[in-house]
Amino acid sequence: MEIESSGGSSASEPVKKGRRFRIVFDKKNCIGAAACAAVAPEFWVMKDDGKADLVGHRVDEDGNQVLVVSETELTPEGKRVLDLNKEAAEVCPVQVIHIYDDETGEKII
Numbered sequence: 001m002e003i004e005s006s007g008g009s010s011a012s013e014p015v016k017k018g019r020r021f022r023i024v025f026d027k028k029n030c031i032g033a034a035a036c037a038a039v040a041p042e043f044w045v046m047k048d049d050g051k052a053d054l055v056g057h058r059v060d061e062d063g064n065q066v067l068v069v070s071e072t073e074l075t076p077e078g079k080r081v082l083d084l085n086k087e088a089a090e091v092c093p094v095q096v097i098h099i100y101d102d103e104t105g106e107k108i109i
């Protein structure tokens with residue numbers, strides 16, 4: 001069983017972990033279309049303010065909701081967390097969901 005640690009890697013770490021990806025949600029520009037919640041309800045829920053929330057997020061210094069996920073992370077149903085959130089980003093009509101490689105900062109979508 002592979003155990004993920006939340007810390008950095010060490011030189012003696014024998015197991016190659018999956019890449020980590022940072023989901024960044026610019027909530028202030030969300031128009032509440034709910035497309036994200038339709039395709040990935042495990043991660044996107046609609047709130048009383050009419051906008052979405054990213055489940056499990058923290059808020060960054062710019063007020064964005066942020067969640068870091070691993071390439072290998074799966075939902076309890078066995079779906080890839082990264083794929084679900086890529087899909088949410090693709091269907092958002094105002095493109096306020098972004099995904100970056102957490103290490104290199106490369107924009108994935």
Ligand code: SF4
Pocket residue numbers: 029030031032033034035036037044051052091092093094095096097
């Ligand atoms: S699809 Fe985009 S605009 Fe619609 S609720 Fe989700 S984040 Fe907001």
